[in-house]
Amino acid sequence: MGERRCAAVRVLVLQAAWALAGGQVRYSVPEEAEAGTVVGRLAQDLGLEAGEAEARRLRLVAQGRRASVELSGASGALLLSSRLDREQLCAKSAPCALRLEVLLERPLRVFHVELEVTDINDNAPVFPAQRKNLSIAESSLPGSRFPLEGASDADIGANAQLSYTLSPSEHFSLDLHRSEEYRESLFLVLTKPLDRETIPVHRLVLTASDGGRPSLTGTMELLISVLDANDNAPQFNQSVYKVQLPENATEGTLVARVNATDADLGSNGEVTYSVSNTFPEKGTNVFLLNPRTGEINLAGTVDYEDIRSYEIQIEATDKGTPPLSGHCKVVLEVVDVNDNAPEVWVTSLSVPVAEDASVGTVVAVLSVSDRDSGANGRVRCWVWPASPFGLEATFAGSYSLVLREALDRERVSEYELEVRAEDGGAPALRASRGLRVPVSDVNDNAPAFAQAVYTVLARENNAAGAELARLWARDPDEAGNGRVSYSVWEGGVAGGGAALPPSSSSSWSGPGWRPASSYVSVDAESGLLWALQPLDYEELQVLQFEVRAVDAGEPPLCGNATVQLFVLDENDNAPALLPPAGSAPEAGPVPAEAAAAAGSGTLWAWAAWGAPAGQVVAKIRAVDADSGYNAWLRYELWEPRAKGPFRVGLYSGEVSTARALDEADGPRHTLLIVVGAPRPPARAATAPRRGARLEAAEAALAAAAASSSSAASASSSSRAAVGAELAPGAASAATNVWLVVAICAVSSLFLLALVLYAASRWAPRAAVLSAPGPTTLVCASEVGSWSYSQRHSRSLCVADGAAKSDLMVFSPNFPPPPPGPAAKDTQPEPSALLHTVSAAALFALIFSPFAPSVSFPNLLLLLARLRSLSLRAMGA
Structure with missing residues (x-):
């Protein structure tokens, strides 16, 4: 037994190696092998190293009857977990093979193992019954054949090849017919006429032996009764009936009709039909035979997938005494019908x-x-x-x-x-x-802001902690990969209040640089941008910085957005009075009380009696740290309210005579002049002016009548008066030169404006115009009309929905002159400077990138206004 097992194992190994080369592992094991029998070294046959089967999780997918086979996780060997019965697994099917699926994870692979269960001779032949009763008429002729039910063997192949022997008898012998198409047919043949009176009953033993080694046998007793008389048995018109029946045939379907005839007459010729045997036995209740007509009807259901063919042994018996019978075989083939849907398993x-x-x-x-x-x-x-x-x-x-x-x-x-x-x-x-x-999810999406650049407007003097804007970045990832946190990344201000771009702020190393994080902060979770401190327009106008959004993925991804914070000006600075435009030494002695009031907001001026109307006697100089409308100053005379001999220019601040001065006006006048912004809320600075005090001697000298005793003092007073008049005269000469130049420039610019207007009608107009560089424009709808002031300038932006057609040029606020004497003959009059700067501003406006955005009617009005001012100045 051990040698046979060794030979079987060698054959199995050779078969496994051959099958592995073809992509499938094949093993063979005899049935009834003990549990624990090693079927094959599956891991080794699959090319796995020692221990690799357990590391890579080699496992067997068991389904149904395949659970009798198991896989050793440690060695990778295929074992039997229980005994295998080939007859129970596959019945008569050959070969009998189990298809197994083996999974190898890490990485995932599928192998198919076919385990063939070989047959051993473990089943002896079995007859349908232990005893068979036969009735044979004594008139039966020698050579008469009587069918016998053969034995069946659950084994297959040589182990199921049966041979029959009959116990010794001089009257009977056996005849066995074998064919490849049908099952074997066994007949009992009468070799010698019977004599009931001599031997009424014959007892024989039929033995069936299989082809196994050793051979197994089975027996059945034949009890043969010899009958008398009826000597013609029924005969079927054919010995084998072949029938095909679809598996979806309904109950009651006619399967076949058999017919047998008997040459005898009377009751000896009346035939009845009966089923003597059905193979397999499951067909006994499937088919119903009509004993009178020989019709076979379907009494149940047939299934091709269960049983593919049936053999029905039918016996026709007459009513003679003794009755005689004939036999035939009905072979029914079940035809497959597509009655099973496919099945899918995961x-x-x-x-x-x-x-x-x-x-x-x-x-x-x-x-x-x-x-x-x-x-x-x-x-x-x-x-x-x-x-x-x-x-x-x-x-x-x-x-x-x-x-x-x-x-x-x-x-x-x-x-x-x-x-x-x-x-x-x-x-x-x-x-x-x-x-x-x-x-x-995988962190493959960086946070993205809705806008690349955010423009935020904030008024100065806002409260610390005030909300400025809310930024939001979208990250489509989930969980931590999509959880975004915000931070201020780059940006700052250097000294003078101009915002640095991120590229500059990152490399700025000056002592006056302040990072953007000192002004603003952003909430890490909500993206809320808020101010850390109140903003001052005079310190900071534009703050540009970057906000970074970073997700919590691994590795983290980020996105940036640029924030441009514009601080809007508030009227929070009162006008400041400037000292007079430098008193030259030759202006004459200053009174003691004038010198004492120089720093208290009280200014002194002198005028001669007989001064004509319109003569400028002084100029109030003031400056406002605000910008735009908030820096546009108005000069108003509050006291005296009644009509006096003096008046103040509304926007120039020049104090001039309203009429010719005479002695009735008195020697001294006190004027209260208020300087303020043109629109509320306006903070005003009062500049009380004390009236010019004129002496009698000075009045006499002004009238050209003086005595020799007062010649010296008159000469000195005359020089003072003349000096007072010479300075305006030199300024007027310089002003005339500038006005002539301005008139020529205005005329030229007027013609040039006409040409540019005609050209702009045909040229495409840009939506937003800006100077070179990353300058962001501030719309007029937000901060007011375009203005020009002493300290700051703003570009004009025309918005689509709120365009402004007005163009306003305000008088500039000039800083105080540098300390030291200034030549009066080279110092232009402030009014002349106003006209000059206005002309320069107009020239820059026309040739600036914003020229197309200024309406042509406003341009013409501005030119006309400038020309009238120039002509008026020349007339003065």
Whole structure:
């Protein structure tokens, strides 16, 4: 027994090696092998190293009866967990093979193992009954044949090849017919006429032996009764009836009709039919034979997948005494019908699938089968929807669900798949299996702001902690990969209040640089931008910085947005009075009380009696730290309210005579002049002016009548008066020169404006005009009309929805002159400077990039206004 097992193992190893080369492992084991028997070294046959089977999780997928085989995780050997009975597993089918599926994970692979269970001679032949009663008429002629039911052997092959022997008898012998198409037929042959009176009953023993080694036998006793008289037995018109029946035939269907005739007359010729044997025995209750007509009807259901053919032994018996019988065989073949839909099983499923999984990744392993045969059992499989997954056939009835396209969880986070199977029958039957494949997130999306640049407007003097804006960045990833935190990244202010761009602020090393984080802060979770301190327009006008959004993925991804914070001016600075425009030494002695009031807001001026109307006697100089409208100053005379001899220019601040001065006006006048902004709320600074005090001697000298005793003092007073008049005279000469130049320039610019206007009618107009560089424009709808002031300038932006057609040029606020004497003959009059700067501003406006945005009517009005001012100045 041991040698036979060693030889069997060697054959198994050779078969396994040959099968592995062909892509399938095949083993063979005899039935009734003890539990624990090693079928084969599967891990070694699969090419795995020692210990690799357990590390890579080699396991056996057991289904149903395959549970009698197990896989050793440590050694990778295929073992029997229980005894195998080939007859129970496969009945008469040959060969008897178990198809096993072996999974090797890390990475996932599928191997198919075929285990053949070989037959051993463990079943003896068995007859349907231990005793068979036969009735044979004594008139039977020698050579008469009587069918016998043969024995059956559950084994197959040589172990099921039966031979029969009959106990010694001079009257009977056996005749065995074998054919490849039908089962063997056994007959008892009468070799010598019977004599009931000599031997009424014959007792014989029929022995069946199989072809195994050693051979097993089975016996049946034959009890033969010899009958008298009726010497013609019924005869069938054919010995074998072949019938085909579809498996979907309904109950009551006529299967076949047999017919037997008897040459005898009377009751000896009346035939009845009966079923003597049915193979397999399950067919006993499936078919119903009419004993009078010989019709066989279907009494149950037939299933091709269960039993493919039936053999029915029918006996026709007459009513003679003794009755005689004839026999025939009905062979019924069940025709396959496509009555079984395909079946789909999910053997293994690896979910969720990472969205960065490579194309070709195996997601699931499926098994597909159909119990039908031929075209009805050929199955076609596919997956719906067709993308991004597909099916690949790995073995007969086995498929792999693989990834064919790249995944994107942000587009589709979960796939509902359906594996569909269809057989080749007509009509085709279908089956499906649903799969849910979730996609796991990978941090592949950086946070993105809704805008690349955010423009934020904030008024100065805001409260600390005031909300400025709310920024939001979207990250389509989930969980930590999509959780965004915000921070102020770059930006700052250098000394003078001009905002530095991020590229400059990052490399700024000067002592006056202040980072943007000292002005603003952003909430890390909500993106709320708020001010850390009150903003001062005079210190900071534009603050440009970057806000960074970073997700919590690994590695983290980030996105940036530029924030341009514009501080809007508030009227929070009162006008400041400037000292007079430098008193030269030759201006004469200053009175003691004038010198004492120089620093208290009280200014002194002198005028001569007889001064004509319109003569400028002084000029109030003031400056406002605000910008725009808030820096536009108005000069108003509050006291005296009644009509006096003096008046103040509304916007120039020049104090001039309203009429000719005479002695009746008095020697001294006190004027209260208020300087303020043109619109509320306006903070005003009062500048009380004390009136000019004129002496009698000075009045006499002004009238050209003086005595010799007062010649010296008159000469000195005359020089003072003359000096007072010479300075305006030199300024007037300089002003005339500038006005002539301005008139020529205005005329030229007027013609040039006409040409530019005609050209602008045909040229395309830009939506927003700006100077070179990353300067952001401030719209007029937010900060007022375009203005020009002493310290700051702003560009004009015309918004689509709120365009302004007005153009206003305000008088500039000049800083105090540098300390030291200034030549009066080179110092232009402030009014002349106003006209000059206005002309220069107009020239810069026309040739600046904002010229197309100024309406042509306003331009003409401005030119006309400037020309009238120039002519008026020349007339003065």
